[in-house]
Amino acid sequence: MMLACENLSVEREGKRVLDDISCSLMPGDITAICGPNGAGKSTLLSAMANLVEPSSGCVRLSERDVAAMHPLTRARNIGYLPQLAQVAWDVSVANLVALGRLPHRDAGEAEIRQAMGVCDLDAFADRPISTLSGGEKARALLARVLAGTPQWILADEPLAALDIAHQLTMLKVLRDEADAGCGVVLVLHDLSLAMNHADRVLVLSEGRCVADDDPEIALASDIIDRVWGVQSRWIGEPGEKAVVVHG
Numbered sequence: 001m002m003l004a005c006e007n008l009s010v011e012r013e014g015k016r017v018l019d020d021i022s023c024s025l026m027p028g029d030i031t032a033i034c035g036p037n038g039a040g041k042s043t044l045l046s047a048m049a050n051l052v053e054p055s056s057g058c059v060r061l062s063e064r065d066v067a068a069m070h071p072l073t074r075a076r077n078i079g080y081l082p083q084l085a086q087v088a089w090d091v092s093v094a095n096l097v098a099l100g101r102l103p104h105r106d107a108g109e110a111e112i113r114q115a116m117g118v119c120d121l122d123a124f125a126d127r128p129i130s131t132l133s134g135g136e137k138a139r140a141l142l143a144r145v146l147a148g149t150p151q152w153i154l155a156d157e158p159l160a161a162l163d164i165a166h167q168l169t170m171l172k173v174l175r176d177e178a179d180a181g182c183g184v185v186l187v188l189h190d191l192s193l194a195m196n197h198a199d200r201v202l203v204l205s206e207g208r209c210v211a212d213d214d215p216e217i218a219l220a221s222d223i224i225d226r227v228w229g230v231q232s233r234w235i236g237e238p239g240e241k242a243v244v245v246h247g
């Protein structure tokens with residue numbers, strides 16, 4: 001089930017914040033979307049989930065325009081995790097994760113148990129969401145998405161609030177999802193995480209896609225220098241690289 005943007009543009013208050021983006025994302029891959037603040041990463045991710053209306057172009061899932069899909073079908077196929085997600089009601093962690101099954105209209109006990117387990121939430125099952133730390137809450141919100149067993153997981157900075165151990169745990173969970181055939185799209189500010197863990201990287205700059213390639217190519221130092229405006233170099237071995245920036 002391929003997810004494709006076709007000449008996608010989005011305007012916000014008269015300003016073009018996404019400009020003619022075309023890309024075809026593959027199931028089985030972890031795709032990272034990187035770029036400076038305001039480049040359009042969150043807008044692109046939410047447009048892929050049909051939460052933002054394009055001013056032109058469209059998003060297709062297996063050739064079908066996502067805007068024309070039945071909302072329940074779309075919700076079963078696309079799991080979206082927004083940046084700084086808010087929880088409207090102070091439900092327990094177990095009940096929050098169970099909400100991930102809503103599009104399926106079933107109890108989904110096995111899926112909920114599995115999602116709670118992989119996100120290391122069993123000890124928090126009965127705790128109200130408001131009592132969790134930022135990182136614990138981030139894991140609970142990701143578990144809600146996983147419980148819905150979507151074909152595509154679109155997550156906006158899902159690792160930002162996590163400690164390094166839980167970042168690695170979550171990346172392993174997302175890699176397992178990709179290996180099982182799911183498409184995973186992550187907005188990431190941490191270029192080292194993108195370099196080491198993504199199969200493919202889209203770099204956005206001022207609403208345009210300026211690179212769409214293997215991480216080594218899309219995040220080459222000259223692109224970082226040009227897009228982020230900092231001098232940089234990569235150190236370390238493949239899979240364990242770190243970017244060093246200097247002014």
Ligand SMILES: Nc1ncnc2c1ncn2[C@@H]1O[C@H](COP(=O)(O)OP(=O)(O)OP(=O)(O)O)[C@@H](O)[C@H]1O
Binds near residue numbers: 012017
């Ligand atoms: N509702 C809105 N009204 C007006 N402008 C908006 C709105 N939402 C986003 N924008 C603008 O669109 C541009 C892209 O925003 P977006 O949130 O997609 O960027 P981003 O790359 O995710 O940034 P960040 O790294 O800071 O999260 C920004 O200039 C932002 O100010």
